């Protein structure tokens with residue numbers, strides 16, 4: 001008996017007892033619905049519930065695909081489609097207005113398996129811009145199409161076009177009128193998703209109406225590969241939200257990937273570095289959702305709040321809005 005317990009002790013001490021490697025989720029999905037001045041005081045309980053329910057619906061739509069062995073690209077599109085179709089978010093229906101009182105939307109998507117990417121910019125009639133971005137990636141030799149050309153291409157691909165009045169919402173129009181008074185370009189609310197599928201592939205997508213009262217023709221970071229969106233199986237998947245000009249100048253999504261890939265930072269260290277050490281000191285407001293092939297998720301933001309949610313094969317859906325819920 002003594003001998004046996006000695007053997008057991010030795011096994012533990014010398015690490016010979018087979019220890020279980022930390023379990024990695026088979027699949028994972030993280031989403032955002034925009035970052036900005038989102039505080040409990042600026043919210044009614046009803047509106048808060050609406051956001052929570054819609055974010056949860058987007059998580060369910062994407063996770064249903066991942067659970068069944070579908071691709072991260074399909075999951076990203078499904079989750080973003082739910083938010084694009086909701087007037088709550090600044091993408092698709094509910095997109096913000098330019099200074100001229102029209103809706104000009106941007107979107108992009110990237111496949112981490114092969115670094116293929118697609119984007120559309122300044123589109124006014126595509127119901128779900130993320131689907132057009134995906135078609136550019138999969139059905140054209142290009143990475144980005146803009147304006148009329150993007151719309152014509154989308155239509156040729158059987159993607160739904162709508163009259164521009166479809167995008168009108170009272171709420172965004174009021175923000176436009178307010179912004180016109182003080183010429184401010186606030187009001188974020190972009191949506192994005194990053195996913196890891198059972199095949200080990202990452203994907204990222206972002207869709208937006210841009211910033212309220214932006215100049216006609218202004219393009220933000222969301223459709224720019226490396227600024228607002230990036231996915232690389234050897235690094236991570238990123239979707240950003242915030243003041244686009246800062247994300248473009250600092251190539252935020254690509255830099256997070258590069259810090260992981262070339263400098264061995266963890267996902268969380270890399271994402272937090274860009275948001276807090278690079279953007280915050282220069283006034284670059286916003287945040288990112290980030291996911292790696294081990295299923296690690298990081299969602300740092302330097303604004304008061306960011307609509308966000310996660311779901312993985314090991315963890316039920318979780319939705320958060322404010323900063324103090326970190």
Ligand code: ASP
Nearest residue numbers: 188189190210220242244
């Ligand atoms: N990043 C977007 C843009 O600048 C806006 C947002 O995220 O709300 O167009």
